[in-house]
Amino acid sequence: MAMNTGFKSQCVPTYRILTQNQINTIHYATLELLETIGVKVMDAEAIDMMADAGCRIKKDNIVRIPNYLVEECIRSAPSRITLYNRMGEEAMLLEGNKTYFGMGTDLIKTWDVETGVLRDSRLSDVANAARIADDLEEIDFLGSYALPYDSPTNLMYIDSFKAQLENSTKPIFYTAAGMEDIKIINDMAAAVMGGKKALREKPIHIHYAEPLTPLLHSSGAIQKLFFCADNAAPVNYTPGMMSGASAPVTLAGAVTVGNAEALSGVVLHQLRAKGAPIISGFGMSTLDMKTSTCSYGCPEYRLALSACCDLYHYYGIPMWGTAGASDSNCIDQQAGMEWAMSLLMAGLDGANLVHDIAYMGQGLVGSPAALVMNAEIISYVRRVIKGFDIDPEHIGMDVIREVGPQGAFISTGHTMKFFKQEHWQPRLCNRTNPDLWEKMGSKTWGDNAAQKAINILHNHKPEPLPEKIQEALDAIRAGALTDLDGKQFEA
Numbered sequence: 001m002a003m004n005t006g007f008k009s010q011c012v013p014t015y016r017i018l019t020q021n022q023i024n025t026i027h028y029a030t031l032e033l034l035e036t037i038g039v040k041v042m043d044a045e046a047i048d049m050m051a052d053a054g055c056r057i058k059k060d061n062i063v064r065i066p067n068y069l070v071e072e073c074i075r076s077a078p079s080r081i082t083l084y085n086r087m088g089e090e091a092m093l094l095e096g097n098k099t100y101f102g103m104g105t106d107l108i109k110t111w112d113v114e115t116g117v118l119r120d121s122r123l124s125d126v127a128n129a130a131r132i133a134d135d136l137e138e139i140d141f142l143g144s145y146a147l148p149y150d151s152p153t154n155l156m157y158i159d160s161f162k163a164q165l166e167n168s169t170k171p172i173f174y175t176a177a178g179m180e181d182i183k184i185i186n187d188m189a190a191a192v193m194g195g196k197k198a199l200r201e202k203p204i205h206i207h208y209a210e211p212l213t214p215l216l217h218s219s220g221a222i223q224k225l226f227f228c229a230d231n232a233a234p235v236n237y238t239p240g241m242m243s244g245a246s247a248p249v250t251l252a253g254a255v256t257v258g259n260a261e262a263l264s265g266v267v268l269h270q271l272r273a274k275g276a277p278i279i280s281g282f283g284m285s286t287l288d289m290k291t292s293t294c295s296y297g298c299p300e301y302r303l304a305l306s307a308c309c310d311l312y313h314y315y316g317i318p319m320w321g322t323a324g325a326s327d328s329n330c331i332d333q334q335a336g337m338e339w340a341m342s343l344l345m346a347g348l349d350g351a352n353l354v355h356d357i358a359y360m361g362q363g364l365v366g367s368p369a370a371l372v373m374n375a376e377i378i379s380y381v382r383r384v385i386k387g388f389d390i391d392p393e394h395i396g397m398d399v400i401r402e403v404g405p406q407g408a409f410i411s412t413g414h415t416m417k418f419f420k421q422e423h424w425q426p427r428l429c430n431r432t433n434p435d436l437w438e439k440m441g442s443k444t445w446g447d448n449a450a451q452k453a454i455n456i457l458h459n460h461k462p463e464p465l466p467e468k469i470q471e472a473l474d475a476i477r478a479g480a481l482t483d484l485d486g487k488q489f490e491a
Contacts, residue, residue, distance in 0.1 A: 238320045
């Protein structure tokens with residue numbers, strides 16, 4: 001019998017932007033930058049720790065990091081991070097090319113799905129986004145999506161986290177203004193999971209913090225990074241550069257600076273707690289020279305993130321990404337184009353933690369309908385990256401022989417067996433003919449998405465928190481209001 005040596009039956013699309021030689025070039029340039037230029041570290045505790053590890057401390061808090069230390073910390077960072085839902089079930093395994101999609105945070109404007117009005121975001125928008133995400137299987141994790149202006153200023157992040165816990169079981173990607181609220185948020189997560197030890201064993205949240213471009217780690221960011229390291233809490237510590245403004249205008253230069261910022265964050269984190277879970281990488285928007293705005297939907301962002309994925313797959317560190325983000329201020333053709341292109345590229349890149357889906361207006365505007373639309377695009381993307389099988393059963397020569405020329409395949413058992421897994425079935429996109437579409441009200445994809453969002457908000461009931469846990473969260477929030485009222489958070 002003949003053997004087809006090395007044959008793989010599964011055919012999947014593959015994509016990478018950097019060759020191994022190009023990865024080496026960027027990596028060596030990053031090491032040179034960190035060892036000869038260094039980064040500014042605005043925290044005395046961190047500087048002492050880095051000096052003890054062999055870094056050279058220069059004036060003005062400049063820290064130069066030796067090559068060997070960077071590579072030691074890359075090796076000590078874990079290559080896989082497991083996230084759980086609040087039921088204690090495994091929800092995401094960040095490793096390799098596994099890709100998970102979820103929301104971002106802190107959008108200041110929301111398109112009201114009921115009235116169609118663009119207004120300031122409210123706490124109800126955080127809850128609504130969580131409930132919609134809870135219902136949509138394509139959304140793997142939560143973010144606040146909105147920044148609630150009707151919450152007390154000092155409680156915005158705490159109220160947002162609580163609202164997400166109350167309206168979904170999914171893992172939460174969250175931001176915090178400073179050490180005061182990150183501790184309270186961690187206490188809330190621990191209350192849900194049965195204590196801090198249980199939370200360490202089964203983390204349900206990922207904190208997002210970032211250095212400042214170019215090449216600066218603020219004391220506030222470092223202290224939050226250290227808190228996560230000390231508590232074995234997954235942290236996403238990634239810079240957000242603007243090419244042509246806070247980073248070089250050339251993509252190669254911006255990627256090198258961003259990688260240096262990210263890897264110096266890995267060094268800080270791993271020196272604090274070797275093996276603690278960290279998600280790394282970098283993002284790179286561009287400064288639009290005509291409008292002086294930060295472009296979030298530009299192709300350069302996608303190219304930089306593709307390079308980031310190639311680098312961090314090489315490093316073996318779970319990586320951050322963004323997708324489903326548009327510069328359009330509303331749901332329109334531009335938004336659809338930028339959402340789809342970015343989500344497809346993120347899926348092909350194999351980024352592990354892809355957030356900011358359904359963003360509009362340079363990361364300022366959200367919409368419940370946009371969340372539903374992005375979920376459908378993610379479903380499409382997952383069908384593409386799934387590929388298809390090439391083996392005797394899927395080729396189906398016996399079926400083809402049986403049907404023969406001018407026959408029909410619709411009634412065969414082969415079709416019944418495979419059509420659901422082979423053919424993608426949209427929930428919202430139109431596949432009716434024009435006459436029937438008109439009779440059904442000539443509804444657009446956006447109309448269907450808005451109606452589905454409304455239906456979810458009216459009908460979907462998330463798994464409620466146990467009464468005792470709800471009472472514990474209410475008490476923690478009440479204590480935070482008492483403790484934090486009138487305080488200003490650390491920038």
